[in-house]
Amino acid sequence: MNPHLVFWVPAGLRLALVLAGGALVWHFFGMFAGLVVALIGVCGMLVVQLQYLYQLSDWLHDPRSARLPDGWGAWTDIFSRLYKLRREDERNQAELAEWLARFRQAMTLLPDGVAIMDDVLFLEWCNPAAEQHLGLQLERDKGMRVTNLVRSPEFIDYIILGRYEQPLTLTLRDRKLIVQIIPFENRRQILVTHDATESERIERMRRDFIANASHELRTPLTVINGFLEIALSQPDLNVQTRMAHLRLMTEQGRRMQNLVEDMLTLTRLESIEYPLRPERVPMRPLLEQILQETQALSGGRHTVTLEADGPDIKGSTDELRSAFGNLASNAVRYTPDGGSIRLVWRVVEGKPEFAVVDNGIGIGPEHLSRLTERFYRVDKSRSRETQGTGLGLAIVKHVLLRHGATLAIASVPDKGSTFAARFPAASIYSQEG
Structure with a gap:
């Protein structure tokens, strides 16, 4: 139907009804009464229109679909169309908000830093990785110039030169970062940072x-x-x-x-080509064999004892023999003649533990974090004299990782060391399991 007819026909009928009422009163009560009634009817229609105009103006200040009035006459159709438009707009806003939330969540989980800047390098937004890499805080630094926040001559030169085709490598906050700026839209730029420290x-x-x-x-x-x-x-x-x-x-x-x-x-x-195939490991015979090997390596220069009260576990016998043997041989190498070495197999807080305790030369705290690195030696000359390869503790570390275990090291210089291989409770062998 023609929208003009939809609007004008009802409006014309309402006006004709008011005039007909005035004419009817004129016929029965005279001309003056008829004009008064017609004028009152027209004024009433005008007041109604003004009232709905006011409601429309008020709604436009806060255009929510729930606040939209019902309307009367032509206003019913107007408000109905506004309601549909507003509902569609609200749905679009909800979808945009959802997508924005997903985007921000994705940016939050990214390992690389992302910062959005305007054309004059004022910070608009950044993710947590960028905050960590560059030392920023979005709430504090938003709206500030990035070159004033990142105090690095290399970074400032990179921005001034504007050669963004190649990334910049710089050291910042004890991290090695790969930084690149990507032009985005007409008046924005994206700053991407990648932590290459590891x-x-x-x-x-x-x-x-x-x-x-x-x-x-x-x-x-x-x-x-x-x-x-x-x-x-x-x-x-x-x-x-x-x-x-x-x-x-x-x-x-x-x-x-x-x-x-x-x-x-x-x-x-x-190698992933050699997965661990767990089996029952008879710990008592295994530890007795390691005791004999340790005593043979010591050649009677140390007192080597075994305390084995723990259960059998699930794992690889050959790999555990290699790991435990390396821990014991290290104790021999770094314990002076006449010292004592204890091999202990026990349960601590429900978890199996193999510990090698000696009263040897000990290890300084600055070395502890690097002991499992390949070829890392605390005393290179002593290790080579005793035929050490420098790979023993690296082997221990990887064997324990394959068994879900951890290596704990406690040492005091000139007093001795304790190397403890701690296994999860689930590794205890049982007939049911």
Whole structure:
């Protein structure tokens, strides 16, 4: 139907009704009465229209669909259309708010920092990662210039030069950050930060590992090759000298073999191709074997005892033998002659624990956090003298990780150390499980 007719026909009928009423009164009561009645009717219609205009004006100050009046006459259709428009707008706003909440939640969970700036670098918004990376606080710093918040000459030069095609690498707040600015819309820019501290640490460990492994292998190879050259250049060496050289080459060859075996063990422990296959580990026979090996390594120079009151557990016998043996052999290497070494298998607060307790030289607190790094040695000369490869505690760490266990280290210089491998309660073997 034509919308003009929908509006004008009812309005015309209402006006005609008022005039007809005035004419009827004129007929029965005279002209004056008829004009008065017609005027009152028109004024009433005008008041009603003004009332609805006022309600519309009031609603426009707070346009909520719940506050919209019902209306009368043509106003019913007007308010009905406004209601539909407002409801649709409210739905759109709700959807936008939901999407905005999802976007902010996603930005909050991102490991990379994201900050939105205007064209003159005033901060508009940033996620928690950016706050952590750059030392910002959104509530405090919103509306402030980013170059005044991030005090770094490299960062300021990067912004001034405006060469945003390549990211900037800088060190800030003891972190290595990769920073890049991305133009966004006409008057906004996105600042993205990536924390490369862990990647740098891993890369440094890789470089150190290659350098240390090369150094460890080069030493025995140099000894072996040197003695072979002597043997070739001096074929008339006496038997005693020859035997001494052979003994030294055998020692260095065994050292190199141990190093290669430990490196292969670490590779296997880290590989996903060799998952842990738990089995029942008879702890008493295993610990007695480790006791014998420790006593043999000590050669009677230490008092080595075993206290085994704990249960059998689930795990890999070979891997646990390697881990426990490394802990015990370390105690031998770093305990002076005449010292004591205790091997303890017990349950602490419902959890199995293997501890190696010695009264050796101890370890300074500055070394404790790095003990499980590959080739890290507290006393390099002492470790090499006792044929240590520098990989023992790294092997222990990876074996315990595969068994869901942790390594706790307590040490006091010149008093001794305690290395404790703590297993979860679920690792205890039971006939039902």
